[in-house]
Amino acid sequence: MLKFLKNKFVWLPILVVLFIGAYFSITAIPSTHMKVNDLPIAIVNEDKGQTGENVTKQITNAKRSSNSSMSIKWTVFNSEKELLKEMNKEQYYGAIVIPKNFSSNLQSLMTPTAKKAELKIITNQGMGTAVTNQVTTALTEMSNQLNQTLSKQLLKNVSKRMPTIPAEISSNLASPLIIKKETVNKTGDLANGGAHFFQSVWLGCLGTSMLLGFAFSKTKFKSLKEKLGALTVQLISAVVSSFVIGYGVIYLQSTILNVTIPNFNLLGLFLSLCAFSFIIFINGVESWVGLVSIPVFMLLLFFAAPLLTAIPESLNSFYSTLSDWLPMSYMYRGVKSIMYFNNTPSYSVMIKSI
Numbered sequence: 001m002l003k004f005l006k007n008k009f010v011w012l013p014i015l016v017v018l019f020i021g022a023y024f025s026i027t028a029i030p031s032t033h034m035k036v037n038d039l040p041i042a043i044v045n046e047d048k049g050q051t052g053e054n055v056t057k058q059i060t061n062a063k064r065s066s067n068s069s070m071s072i073k074w075t076v077f078n079s080e081k082e083l084l085k086e087m088n089k090e091q092y093y094g095a096i097v098i099p100k101n102f103s104s105n106l107q108s109l110m111t112p113t114a115k116k117a118e119l120k121i122i123t124n125q126g127m128g129t130a131v132t133n134q135v136t137t138a139l140t141e142m143s144n145q146l147n148q149t150l151s152k153q154l155l156k157n158v159s160k161r162m163p164t165i166p167a168e169i170s171s172n173l174a175s176p177l178i179i180k181k182e183t184v185n186k187t188g189d190l191a192n193g194g195a196h197f198f199q200s201v202w203l204g205c206l207g208t209s210m211l212l213g214f215a216f217s218k219t220k221f222k223s224l225k226e227k228l229g230a231l232t233v234q235l236i237s238a239v240v241s242s243f244v245i246g247y248g249v250i251y252l253q254s255t256i257l258n259v260t261i262p263n264f265n266l267l268g269l270f271l272s273l274c275a276f277s278f279i280i281f282i283n284g285v286e287s288w289v290g291l292v293s294i295p296v297f298m299l300l301l302f303f304a305a306p307l308l309t310a311i312p313e314s315l316n317s318f319y320s321t322l323s324d325w326l327p328m329s330y331m332y333r334g335v336k337s338i339m340y341f342n343n344t345p346s347y348s349v350m351i352k353s354i
Contacts, residue, residue, distance in 0.1 A: 036314045038073035041135065042087075042095035044080050049103025058149070059096060059142060070134060080122075087124045087184055088341055094135035095122045096143065109154060109176050116178045119143050126185035126340030129192065131311050136181065147177040185340045189259035195309055197249055197335055198328050201271055202301050204245040205278035210294055212237060212279070213286045238279045246272025267338045274331040281327060300326075308332045 045056045060074040077083045080097050087095070097120040105117040121139045123132045154173045190196050212234050221227040247268040254261045261267065285293045307315070307323045315323060323329055 036070040036131070036134075036311065039070055039131075039135070039311075039313050040075065040092045041072045041139070042075045042077055042083050042092045044077045044083050044095060044097040046079060046100045047098050047102040048100070051103040051106055052098050055098055055102070055146065059146065062142065062145075070138060072138070083122070084184065087122070090124075090127060090337065090341060093124050093127045093132055094139055095124075096120070096139055097122060106150065106154070106176060109173055110157075117176060118178045118180055119146070120180045120182060123181070123183045124185055125183050125187050126336065128311055129187055140179065140181075143177065143179045147175060147179070150176050187340055188262065189257075190261065190339070192309065195305070195332075196253060197271065198308065198332050199301065199305070200249045200253075201245055201275055201331065202278065202297075202328055204241075204249065205275050206282060206294070206297050206301075208238065208241045208245070209279050209282035209286060210291075212283055213291075234283075238276060238283070242276035242279060243272045245275040246270070261339070263338050263342065267335065270334055270338060271331070274328075274334070278327065304328055 043056055043059055045052045047053075047055075056076060060076065075092070077086075077095075083092070083095055083097075086092055099118055099120070102117045102119075105115045108115045109117075121136065121143060123136050123139075125132050151173055154176055155170075215234060215237075216230045219230065221230065249271060250261050250264065250268055253259070254264075282293070282297055285297075304326050307319060307326065308329060310319075310323075312320055312323070
């Protein structure tokens with residue numbers, strides 16, 4: 001019995017199981033105990049009155065609970081048009097807009113010709129459905145708190161002038177704000193486009209590279225010309241495979257899932273270019289170190305998944321840098337820009353790198 005225990009294949013499964021458990025625990029770090037730091041949120045103050053300035057200061061200076069999983073970095077804009085341009089460049093997750101007639105409408109609540117003031121919440125959904133849902137909740141909570149604060153202030157001011165407040169005015173002052181919500185750069189049928197495609201593309205490229213590596217691995221070339229001919233055939237096969245992967249993945253997903261994919265041709269071309277780059281990269285590494293690189297690329301896929309789907313503001317400096325160096329990160333960002341923001345991939349990558 002002891003001689004059987006000396007067989008390495010008896011103990012090897014235990015080591016493999018421990019390695020797999022440790023590996024997937026490490027890959028889960030970015031999505032565990034996630035805290036979002038300095039999330040870019042905007043506030044637009046188009047109101048020229050003093051109330052607009054006071055509300056802006058009140059919102060931007062408000063401190064969230066220390067237990068909150070999200071801290072906000074505020075930026076003040078003077079116009080909604082300017083804000084929307086920046087949102088289309090993937091710079092802000094959400095915003096609160098104070099319109100031009102905000103102060104005058106608040107003052108009108110103490111008169112017979114009352115008109116409630118509006119406050120708009122804009123959510124940039126293309127930045128990520130999960131995080132923008134959190135942003136909507138947080139901004140709604142702030143707006144409701146502001147509504148209550150303004151109500152108390154206005155009732156206090158009116159009570160100094162009127163010993164008895166008419167029921168109509170009292171009702172208006174009890175909730176002086178109308179809170180409207182708007183979503184821009186909507187995600188549509190596929191809420192996380194990059195995640196839908198990158199696994200299929202990466203595995204397709206991995207399989208293609210491996211097969212191309214096998215194609216002439218045992219061939220003995222008689223001349224340099226013959227070897228160059230084989231390399232040319234491999235290159236042509238890689239180009240054709242790239243277009244099949246790029247357009248095939250989105251066609252199959254749109255057909256099987258019965259969803260509409262925006263900017264189909266541009267997205268297909270971009271994924272084809274990414275696929276070609278991945279095939280050449282993987283094939284080059286495979287030629288250099290051998291088949292041992294294939295399991296590494298497989299493990300890289302599982303490691304990349306939680307990093308790519310996490311927003312940059314939730315990653316520490318180590319994981320953020322690592323995410324930028326992952327070969328599939330540019331594909332993931334490019335897909336999101338094409339699908340949700342109608343931006344070219346190169347523009348998106350440039351913005352994210354600044």
